[in-house]
Amino acid sequence: MKNPVARLLDSGNLVVSDGDHEKNNARDIIWQSFDYPGDTLIAGMKAGIDLVTGLDRYYTSWKSVDDPSTGSFIGRLDPNGFPQFFRSKGYDKWSRTGPWNGRQFSGSPKLNPDGIYTEKFVFNEKEIYYMFDPINSTSANVRLKITPNGDIKHLIWNHQKKIWMVYFTEMVSDCDIYGLCGAAGICNTNNSPRCECLSGFVPKSPEKWKAVDWSSGCVRETELDCGTEVGFLKYTGVKLPDTQHSKYDLKISLEECRRSCLENCNCTAYANADIRNGGSGCILWFNDLMDIKGYTTDGQDIYVRMPASELVFALILMLAFWRRKQKKEGKKLTDTNRFIINRNFACNRTTSETMALNKIETEDWELPLVDLKRIVKATDNFSQDNKIGEGGFGPVYKGKMNDGKEIAVKRLSKNSGQGVDEFRNEVSCIAKLQHRNLVTLLGCCTEKGERILIYEYMTNKSLDSFIFVDQSRNLLDWPKRHHIINGIARGLLYLHQDSKLRIIHRDLKASNILLDHEMNPKISDFGMARRFEGSQTEGNTARIVGTYGYISPEYAIDGVFSVKSDVYSFGVLLTEIVSGKKNRLFSHPNHSLNLIGNAWKCYNEDALSGLVDEAILDSKNQMEVVRVIQTGLLCVQEDPIDRPVMSHVVLMLSSTMKLPHPKKPGFFMERKLRDADCLLSNSNFSSGNQLAITTILPRE
Missing domain, CATH: 2.90.10 (Agglutinin, subunit A)
Structure with missing residues (x-):
């Protein structure tokens, strides 16, 4: 090449060609940056x-x-x-x-x-x-x-x-890490613990498995024998196992694929290569089934080879279990009409609410029904001595079941603005979600017109009872607060990105963060939450719900909510955790800014020590504290486009990467709290079904 010519194409590709023979086509390109x-x-x-x-x-x-x-x-x-x-x-x-x-x-x-x-x-x-x-x-x-x-x-x-x-x-995520569950193990982000063995398999090393080390994987309970009959167990919606050692034929049908696997004693599983138009092509596995992940909508089907005796035994167990269940619960089902939640089920708050609550739907969101008598006994007939809190939904009671298990009982008040929609919404959002930073829903009750939710009991109650109470605030040093912050962030990331549906909480606040006996945070109260399906990224509503001081500007003003609405609320919460002050009730002798406005002012004046709670001022982790404050300000930026998504927030909090400078936050202007606002704030007002917009008044 005597006359090389370099060109930067509109596509962004830098190409080098021979100028003497250049014909402007791909064959004349000698080198290109796209490679x-x-x-x-x-x-x-x-x-x-x-x-x-x-x-x-x-x-x-x-x-x-x-x-x-x-x-x-x-x-x-x-x-x-x-x-x-x-x-x-x-x-x-x-x-x-x-x-x-x-x-x-x-x-x-x-x-x-x-x-x-x-x-x-x-x-x-x-x-x-x-x-x-x-x-x-x-x-x-x-x-x-x-x-x-x-x-x-x-x-x-x-x-x-x-x-x-x-x-x-x-x-x-953890389930994306290659081979986390080992051979014949399946990982599911909605399960805890994450890993389990495929049916017919058991842990190869039970001791390691109990110690949450699943790398050794699983082995068959009954070895495959080429001389015995075999069948296939279908798994739906999974990430297919590692295909490095697989064989494939893109021209045959699924039935031909099954026959090919049956004819080879070493074949362990088969699946379609292409799922379009009913499926076509064939993939065959001959080694250990490695790196399987459970899905709900994005995965595909696989058929795992099993001894016929195992399949028959599994069928007998399922049939026997079903018969026992029908015999045991048949009368209860007749008397109470077991309450099963369907995410497509919708009902309005009418005089027929009880009928709607007792309606049996398809089993998309099945949840155990607990007898009202058991709940009454556990709470000593909803005794005031057992009352541990109250919100927009109604009172919450501590209870103790016959087996000694402590529970939290959330009972819809007759005077509550919430009804069947919110009750159904909370159950449908959280019933099948499992994450260590989400509160666990154990059951519900709909007898005699009641609407009761039963949760795991949180020993240390809610976060607001610590950070906003002088006597308790000193119990939360910086490592504990940082641990709580990271836990909340991971819980939100799960809701926004890793759960089966994208869920917007819409009422994230300190009182909705519960703390267990080890001070692990758990997000609660999903009555206002909304689910996004498919490619949906935002929604719009004429009924603004949430809590004063935590609502994002675009939601309060235009009724537009998205994951960025929750990010805004999280940013407010971060600032409250660091400062030990409430956003709306914050006061300062030199200005009338709310807490977010004060944080913005301190940041710009390089005076963040004036924002930090005295209980953690002696912390040796000052850089970590500053990083959290800066992350909080990035989360409350006025334009939702500028706010990070939760995956970035988690990274910001857990790494030392350089953070961008935040832009002006939303709802930080100077304001004068009206008497009515103060009354609402002092009563820990939650909007329920009412309009809740932070009052913004011009600078006087």
């Missing part, structure tokens, strides 16, 4: 392998946010068996996408929920690669970036502000 992605994939760039030339296009993280040298994480296609992508940390497998199933990678959430670009996975004899393209020339500019800590950020260019905004973040 060496660095830490970023952009539209039109391939991630994968050219099987003809051997070119391997993979992406690598930076060492840090300001050091572009090669970091610890690599995203790379593995062409062995049925192709899949791995993220490696150093030389170790860190996480896995699962194979492409025609719509998405089976182990990853849908990467393009709003359809702003098209995805393509090419798999033929010449090349295997993943690529995305904008839908049209006017679509948003998108890029994917692997961060120094291994997350994948989806960024969209904001033409108005001339900045890249985070659209979506793929974070590696």
